[in-house]
Amino acid sequence: MTRLMWFRTDLRVHDNPALRHSRRDDDAATMAIYFVTEPQWEQHDLGSRRTNLMKQAACELHRSLDELGIPLLIVEKTDFAACTKFLRDIISQYDVTELNFNLEYEINERHRDIELSKWCKEENVAVNKFHDQCIAPPGELKTQNGDPYRVYSPFRKAWLKATKDYIDAPMSAPQSQDMRTLDHALRDYWKEQQWLPEFQQDELWTATEDAGHSQLKDFLDADARLYNDQRDxxxxxxxxxxxxYLAVGLLSPRQCIHGAWQHNGCLLSGGEAGLDSWINELVWREFYRHLIVAYPELCKHRAFRADYQDIPWRDSxxxxxxxxxxxxxxPVVDAAMKQLLAQGWMHNRLRMVTAMFLTKHLLIDWRWGEKYFSEQLVDADLASNNGGWQWSASTGADGAPYFRxxxxxxxxxxxDKQGHFIARYLPELQSLPAKTRHFxxxxxxKRCGYSTAIxxxxxxxxxxxDTFKxxxx
Structure with missing residues (x-):
C-alpha cells in the first residue's frame, strides 16, 4: 500500500498532522508531493519575493524529508486544475491507497479539495484531512443562536472556553521509513521526475523550518514578556x-501558542501581560480564518458589510x-511604505495607520491596498490581510467604526516620539529636530526635498x- 502526503501551506516536518498520519505505522509506504504553481500564485496576488521564499522552503522540505526516507516530488504546474489532474493520474497509475493533506480555507482551495475528494471516494481511495491552521477548527465555534461569530471579543471568549486553557504539545517529526520498502515503480518515477526550483537567497528572510524555530525561541525568551508595552x-x-513563518507553514499556530502557554505559566489568559497580548494576536488570526470559511464571499473581495459594498471611492x-x-x-505613512518596499514586511501598528490613511484620508478602495500589500508582503495571507484591511476601512466584521x-x-x-523610525526610512528628515519630523x-x-502633504x-x-454617513x- 502507498500513502501520498500532499504538502501545501504546511512546509514543515514538525507538528504536521497530515504527515504524521501518513507515517503512523510501517504498514504502508509514504510518498510526498508539492506543486509550484507560479501563475496561480500570481493570480492570487502573491509577489515575487514571497514566491521565491516559497521555493526555498520547498527545497528545504525536500532535504528534511530525504533525511526521513520520504521522497518528495516537486512538480511545476500552472493552476489548481492541472495539479488535480496530475494527482488523479498518479493515484490511478501507481495504485495509491490513501491521500493525506492539511486543509486550506480559501474558497478556490476548498472547491479544489472537495472535487478531488469526491473523485477519490469514487475510486475507493481513502482521503484524510486535517486542521493545522487553527486550534479550533472553523465552524466549531458558534453563538447561542448557532451562527458564526461576527465580533472578535465573544469569539475570543468562546475560543478560550473551547481550549479550556490548555494546548496540546506540538507533534514531533514522524518516524523515518526504510526506502527499500517503497514501491519500486513509484520510487523510480519520483527519481525520474526529480526537479528542484531555483531560488535566490533573500537578504532578510530565510525560509527554513529551523529559522522559524529559532525565531520563535528567541522571541519567547526575550521580547514576548514586553510585547504588550513595546509592540506598537x-x-x-x-x-x-x-x-x-506562519503564512508559509514553516511554523504551526500550535507551536506558537503552546510555546507562549508554557512561558505564561500554562495560561492562555490572565498571565503576564506581554504573553497574554501575543496570544490574543494569534487568536485574531484564527478569527479571520473562521470568517472566510463562514463567509466565503470575503475571498471574492466583497465587503463584509453589505451596506458598505458600494462606497463611492475615489479612483485616483x-x-x-x-x-x-x-x-x-x-512622514510616518511614507516611512512605513518604505519599510514595506525594503523588507517585504511592515510593523503591525503601521499597517493599520497606512491602511486607514489610504481608505479614509485618500478615500481609495481598500481592495487596491489589499492587493498591493499581498504583492509586497512576505507574510501575505488572504484571511489576515483581508481582515486587517476591512477593519481599517470600516467595512468588515468588527471593523473600526467609520468615524474612527x-x-x-x-x-x-x-x-515614534523621537522620530527615529521616520529618520531610518526617510533619511532626508534626519537633520530635522525630533518634534519636527512628524509633520x-x-x-x-523644501530644504529637505521632502514631499508636500498630499x-x-x-x-x-x-x-x-460625509461619504460614509x-x-x-
Whole structure:
C-alpha cells in the first residue's frame, strides 16, 4: 500500500498532522508531493519575493524529508486544475491507497479539495484531512443562536472556553521509513521526475523550518514578556516577526501558542501581560480564518458589510501611486511604505495607520491596498490581510467604526516620539529636530526635498465622514 502526503501551506516536518498520519505505522509506504504553481500564485496576488521564499522552503522540505526516507516530488504546474489532474493520474497509475493533506480555507482551495475528494471516494481511495491552521477548527465555534461569530471579543471568549486553557504539545517529526520498502515503480518515477526550483537567497528572510524555530525561541525568551508595552513602537522592532513563518507553514499556530502557554505559566489568559497580548494576536488570526470559511464571499473581495459594498471611492491612480511609493507627505505613512518596499514586511501598528490613511484620508478602495500589500508582503495571507484591511476601512466584521480615523501625525507623535523610525526610512528628515519630523513645515520640506502633504487632515477626515454617513441613508 502507498500513502501520498500532499504538502501545501504546511512546509514543515514538525507538528504536521497530515504527515504524521501518513507515517503512523510501517504498514504502508509514504510518498510526498508539492506543486509550484507560479501563475496561480500570481493570480492570487502573491509577489515575487514571497514566491521565491516559497521555493526555498520547498527545497528545504525536500532535504528534511530525504533525511526521513520520504521522497518528495516537486512538480511545476500552472493552476489548481492541472495539479488535480496530475494527482488523479498518479493515484490511478501507481495504485495509491490513501491521500493525506492539511486543509486550506480559501474558497478556490476548498472547491479544489472537495472535487478531488469526491473523485477519490469514487475510486475507493481513502482521503484524510486535517486542521493545522487553527486550534479550533472553523465552524466549531458558534453563538447561542448557532451562527458564526461576527465580533472578535465573544469569539475570543468562546475560543478560550473551547481550549479550556490548555494546548496540546506540538507533534514531533514522524518516524523515518526504510526506502527499500517503497514501491519500486513509484520510487523510480519520483527519481525520474526529480526537479528542484531555483531560488535566490533573500537578504532578510530565510525560509527554513529551523529559522522559524529559532525565531520563535528567541522571541519567547526575550521580547514576548514586553510585547504588550513595546509592540506598537516601530523603532524597537519588538514584534515576533513570526507571521512569515506562519503564512508559509514553516511554523504551526500550535507551536506558537503552546510555546507562549508554557512561558505564561500554562495560561492562555490572565498571565503576564506581554504573553497574554501575543496570544490574543494569534487568536485574531484564527478569527479571520473562521470568517472566510463562514463567509466565503470575503475571498471574492466583497465587503463584509453589505451596506458598505458600494462606497463611492475615489479612483485616483496618481494618489494611490504616491501612497505606494511613500510620497504622501505624511512622514510616518511614507516611512512605513518604505519599510514595506525594503523588507517585504511592515510593523503591525503601521499597517493599520497606512491602511486607514489610504481608505479614509485618500478615500481609495481598500481592495487596491489589499492587493498591493499581498504583492509586497512576505507574510501575505488572504484571511489576515483581508481582515486587517476591512477593519481599517470600516467595512468588515468588527471593523473600526467609520468615524474612527487615525490622525497620522498624532499616531507618529505617540508611537515614534523621537522620530527615529521616520529618520531610518526617510533619511532626508534626519537633520530635522525630533518634534519636527512628524509633520515638517513647508520651509523644512523644501530644504529637505521632502514631499508636500498630499491632503490636509481635517478636510480629508470630513470628506470620509460625509461619504460614509451618506451610505446610511
Amino acid at each position: 513602537i516601530p523603532e524597537l522592532d519588538a514584534t515576533s516577526r513570526l507571521s512569515f 491612480e496618481s494618489d494611490f501611486q504616491k501612497w505606494c511609493r511613500g510620497e504622501t507627505g505624511y 480615523i487615525f490622525n497620522p501625525v498624532t499616531q507618529s507623535e505617540r508611537f 515638517p513645515d513647508e520651509l523644512s520640506r 491632503v490636509e487632515h481635517k478636510a480629508a477626515r470630513q470628506r470620509a465622514l 451618506s451610505m446610511e441613508n
